Amino acid sequence: MPGVQRITGRAVAINRANIDTDQIIPASWLKRIGRTGFEAGLFEAWRSDPDFPLNRPGAAGAKILVAGDNFGCGSSREHAVWALQNFGFAAVVAPGFADIFRGNAISSGLVPAQAGADAVAAVFAALEADPAAEVTVDVAGLAVEVPTAGLKAPFELAGYARWRLMEGLDDIGLTLRHEDAIAAYEAGRRPWLPAQPVPQA
């Protein structure tokens, strides 16, 4: 996965709290076995409303989604992250994220930029005034910016997550550097813990 330092582009604003992953990608899409082709399912039900922000001119090609608090609550489906990325989004700016969604986003290289509620409200206001305003999510500088509105606000991203996103690192590869510690742990597990028979290849 490629590293990401700074994302600049148009933004789509969905000013609702508690947007759940069933809205982001409905269950009927989860039968697919790849990580691509989910863009048409992104917010499928809400897109039937012609006024839905994703249907507005300029949404196509947008790189940043701005949303309300507790974004991505509900199901653990990583398909929600893939659908956002397949559509073209590289970052989501919100006052808060559901835990599993945040982890999924970081794993797949979508930046979950958690900014203060006041800062996100200011971004919403700036985008209402100028829907075509360019927005920057600066991963290196941990700031979200709307230059035409004179707005620059910090966002939170844990240090390890930020480093991984910037370097585009494979989490499994990083963990396997601790293979000795994993093997040592395995030698001391409680003897009664359940295990399945494994057929010999």
Add this chain to the structure above:
Amino acid sequence: MTGRLFDKVWDRHLVTSPEGEPPLLYIDLHLVHEVTSPQAFEGLALAGRPVRRPDLTVATMDHDVPTIGLDRPIADPLAAQQIARLKENCAEHGITLHGLGSIEQGIVHVIGPQLGLTQPGMTVVCGDSHTSTHGAFGALAFGIGTSQVEHVLATQTLRQAKPAAMAVTVEGALADGVTAKDLVLGIIAALGVGGGVGSVIEYRGEAIRALDMAGRMTVCNMSIEGGARAGLIAPDDTTFAFLEGRPHSPKGRDWEAALDDWRSLVTDDGAEFDHEVRIDAAALRPAVTWGTNPAQSVSIDGKVPDPASFATPAAQQNAQRALEYMGLEAGTAIRDIGVDVVFIGSCTNGRLADLEAAAEVLRGRKIRPGVKALVVPGSARVKKEAEELGLDQVFTSAGFEWRSAGCSMCLGMNGDILTPGQRSASTSNRNFEGRQGPGGRTHLVSPAVAAATAVAGRFTLPGDL
């Protein structure tokens, strides 16, 4: 020492805490299903990585399996492909698979406990947010995404920053007719849909101790609906009695050693939590959700709330939007709301005890003409045990459809869905917009209320019939 249950389970799984990285936790049991695993296995193949511990990995198929016509090929080609892919992946990596046709097939969070795979003090993960169910045994159980599924397959560890510890203490006793489902809906209403974000909840107090294992699983199952990372209940004699003699439970001297160990898995007196919430069990009544998230519930004796009654403009707007989606008027009595469909099942309420509670209400009764009602047992074994008790006859005589095991209408992946505008009383866990089918309107309730509601055609308590 004043440790918390959460710390005790966490500490015994800590593999390493490298400087500047989230800790690595060892995973004792990885449950796998067809929907969130294919991309993970593909990732392993692309990187040329093996499954580290197929012996600690157990698969089943539940999310998009049909619940009727199991003697025929699966009609949906995408579901058929996904199910075939799971079989191939399990065969290739030597992973035990409880597939369609097996007596152990079923919803992943029903079969783990049923087989005795879920035990106190373990870590359990699954690519499903309702993995929190397993916390009912004092196991630390996390729902994870597909990239993390791949990570666990490859390393048998999870990278996880340590969450905060929250105590939800439920004092007093539940009144007659108030169930674990009503309790957890009450807890979520108190917490809010995001109140548990960043936390592992330990459920404590007299009302929790009084629950049987099915009830404890119902409570822990819905921890995620309050945003929590996991839910936990300290194991006790109720837990041990449930586990004794199950296929994967320890046997003989191991059982004695395990019991000694498990009895230490309690929060010590005087331990402190990062957040504490207290709930008065006696104040709870059977709950019905009115909105589009699981925190939006009221007592069945209540009314659809007025959006203007909410504190903030954002909450008012959310409530207004929810009422519009649900097609409800503020002030309508819950008992005056009619339903089209009743669904009894899911990882929340698809266990034998849930089916028994619903059948008790339905014995000798018929559902209201025009209501479509289905029961989907949580596993093939639950179905068999229910049939041995004659429950299938009770349900079908009342007018319910008696289905085979799976997630079914909880999330509507397998074709068991609401049509646009249809209203359901559902024992499942989510009432999000479109959750049970595009345009469908879901009200979450307990199995007993679902059964009574099927008879009356509108929200009803068993005692009202």
